[in-house]
Amino acid sequence: MSLIKITDQPINTDELTKSLIHPEFGGVDIFIGNIRKFTDEIETEKIEYTTYKQMAEKEMQKLADQVLAKGMDVVMVHRVGELELADIAVFIGVAAPHRAEAFENCQFLIDQLKKTVPIWKKEYDRDKIRWGGLGE
Amino acid sequence: MKVKLFSILAEEIGSTIDLSLNDGFYAKDVKDSIKKAYPDFSDILDQSLVAINEEYANDEAFKLADVTEIAIIPPVSGG
Numbered sequence: 001m002s003l004i005k006i007t008d009q010p011i012n013t014d015e016l017t018k019s020l021i022h023p024e025f026g027g028v029d030i031f032i033g034n035i036r037k038f039t040d041e042i043e044t045e046k047i048e049y050t051t052y053k054q055m056a057e058k059e060m061q062k063l064a065d066q067v068l069a070k071g072m073d074v075v076m077v078h079r080v081g082e083l084e085l086a087d088i089a090v091f092i093g094v095a096a097p098h099r100a101e102a103f104e105n106c107q108f109l110i111d112q113l114k115k116t117v118p119i120w121k122k123e124y125d126r127d128k129i130r131w132g133g134l135g136e
Numbered sequence: 137m138k139v140k141l142f143s144i145l146a147e148e149i150g151s152t153i154d155l156s157l158n159d160g161f162y163a164k165d166v167k168d169s170i171k172k173a174y175p176d177f178s179d180i181l182d183q184s185l186v187a188i189n190e191e192y193a194n195d196e197a198f199k200l201a202d203v204t205e206i207a208i209i210p211p212v213s214g215g
Contacts, residue, residue: 033215049214050142050143050146051142051214052140052142052187052190052207052209054190055187055190055191055207056214058190058191078214078215089214089215090214090215110215113214113215114212114213114214114215115212116192116212117212117214118142118187118207118209118212118214119212119213119214119215120142120143120144120210120212120213120214121213121214122143122144122147131143131144131210131213132211132213133143133183133210133211133212133213134144134180134183134210134211
């Protein structure tokens with residue numbers, strides 16, 4: 001059963017991982033994105049994520065549908081709100097019959113999510129606030 | 137017509153803005169009218185997309201009667 005959602009609650013990676021284990025799939029690939037402290041010399045203190053929720057879930061579903069259509073299972077969960085260092089922001093999991101498809105489609109989903117899903121980060125760095133996607 | 141704003145635009149301008157749009161408007165018209173009112177945000181608006189009824193708009197014209205929701209989507213940065 002695929003699961004696609006935006007949540008303001010902490011992401012339970014154990015539960016989501018377990019939901020991807022089925023006898024028909026021999027491989028599960030998982031991408032977890034968490035809040036990083038350093039980007040070169042820039043030190044991040046926290047990140048606030050906001051979203052256009054209804055549209056974001058629709059866009060995530062469109063991406064997931066492309067992978068589901070190939071007979072795999074998909075979990076995509078993105079957290080929004082204020083996240084501290086090391087907090088998990090995103091969980092992408094793909095279960096497939098074989099590992100190559102799992103790797104490839106998991107990468108596809110996170111790469112596309114970063115391009116098309118309306119979620120924004122406001123990064124509180126030690127020197128100033130930076131808005132994701134807008135450069136300096 | 138109310139237009140939803142997000143990210144830096146919501147923080148600087150507000151979460152919605154009221155615009156008067158003509159029947160058969162284009163996505164570009166939405167951005168242009170906001171630019172007129174808020175020229176300081178022209179650069180961000182140039183980088184933004186427009187969503188009509190929760191779908192990214194392309195170059196098509198929209199009838200007001202078909203539109204329930206308009207939003208400006210600044211460059212996304214999830215993940």
